[in-house]
Amino acid sequence: MSDEMGPGHSRRKERSRQAILAATRALVAEEAYEKVTVEAIAARAGVGKQTIYRRWPSKSAVVFAALLDLSEDADGQSITLPDTGDLEADLKLVMRASVKEFADPAFDRLIRALTTEIAQDAALAAEYREKLAEPMAAAKKARLRSAQRAGRLDAEADLDLVLEVLYAPLFQRWLHRSGPLTTAYADSLVDVTLRAFGP
Amino acid sequence: MSDEMGPGHSRRKERSRQAILAATRALVAEEAYEKVTVEAIAARAGVGKQTIYRRWPSKSAVVFAALLDLSEDADGQSITLPDTGDLEADLKLVMRASVKEFADPAFDRLIRALTTEIAQDAALAAEYREKLAEPMAAAKKARLRSAQRAGRLDAEADLDLVLEVLYAPLFQRWLHRSGPLTTAYADSLVDVTLRAFGP
Structure with missing residues (x-):
């Protein structure tokens, strides 16, 4: 040996x-x-x-691994969202960080490349969902369920829909380069979501 | 000659x-x-x-022309949205049609191909915005402004944001294949938008 x-x-x-x-x-x-x-x-x-x-x-598998590696470095083994009891403040913190990430040129290139691969490649899309999108969504939903228990969010709200309303506008605006990615924009997405799904 | x-x-x-x-x-x-x-x-x-x-x-220019040709056939020269005075009913009609379009396999392939080209190609993205996205957005905003005048929608609402909340969840769900594209989903996007931006 x-x-x-x-x-x-x-x-x-x-x-x-x-x-x-x-x-x-x-x-x-x-x-x-x-x-x-x-x-x-x-x-x-x-x-x-x-x-x-x-x-x-x-190549697309290596690119995906390169992205996943970044998010593991940043978030550790288990992803959790802040829960200070103030839903609006916690969501604004998270959304401002997301907007900043999408506005970062290095991240932009990586996730743009991967988005185009995922749109065409159903197997890679499934891996992306399993390893990145679903763990992130689970962490976000845990925070939203806590808000539902605290009476800050409609107890009947469909949490998949809540997450779409919160994140999909940012994703589309970034992908189509159709508007500025600013702190004010991050905040306005939280405000809209809380108006739509408030108690 | x-x-x-x-x-x-x-x-x-x-x-x-x-x-x-x-x-x-x-x-x-x-x-x-x-x-x-x-x-x-x-x-x-x-x-x-x-x-x-x-x-x-x-190739991407021909593919874009093939899509544009479809939308010109369908919509004629100038795009307008229904305006019966009932904002909720009008938007549900339009969103149900959009969901049905995204769920159509032939349209799906065409727009998926184009979306990946647009994500990489800033010139094609600009042409897409000018020839398709902006005329569509202008037609939708005309309907929303009519609703603002009628007191059905917050007069201060940012109409770009209203359109993002209405359409971006559908676009993302379709692109990532992350949920069903149904009539009920179309309706729920209208309900959410009206709760978020109601007067």
Whole structure:
């Protein structure tokens, strides 16, 4: 047995994984998405192309992993939303952070690339839902259910619809570049949602 | 001068244009979008590839023309929304039609393809806004302003935001395939919007 199978091997594997994901994020931020290739990612990360293909089946899978890795870094293992008892303040905090994220050019390029892949690729869409969208939605719904128990939100409200009214305008405005992504806009989406689904 | 320059020429040009747009719609409905090529469109339409390139610079431009042609057929020259005086009924009529359109597989393929092109291509996005999104938004805002004058809608409401709350949830649910596209859903978007922006 060589030390390839020991803890040094695990550390090297994790280092190469991180290098690949960082190279992917850097390239997506710099280049038109169709020009980002698995070859270019491998060259930037200093690994062989096969090292990437052993782990991920396609460019879109690596791009998705690069995004997921960012959100795991940011949120830790379990995502929770602030719950200070003040629903309006908590939602504005969260929505301002989301608006800021979409307005960040590096994030913009990554999520724009992934959105176009997801629109065409039903398998990737399912993975996106399972690994990112659904855990995020579950965390948001936990906060909304707490607000329903506290009488701050209509107890009968359909929470999927509440989340759509809160987030879909931001998503569409970002995707179509149809308006400014500002703190005031984040706040107005919370105000609208609370008017629509207040008790 | 041959008759190539006379009215017979115009008629033939329009016939070939219609054949190209119909072939584009048929191919987009049948094939994965990346497999639809200008060559394949030309073959299906029974024209030369150069006939297409003389009129449109790229595949995405032909696909957009094919969509625009559908909406011009459906709506005539100027788009107007029903105005019976009953805002809720008028909006439900319009939203039910939109939901039905998004749920139609042929339209789905066309608009999904175009959405991915638009997300990447800022020039096509601008053309889409100018030729389709803005005229549609203007028609919808005319109906909303009439409701504001009639006291059915908050006179201070930001109409861009009203339209986002009405349409963005449908757009996102359709794009991410994250929920059913039903008449009840169309109605619930109108109900939510009227609660949020009522007088």
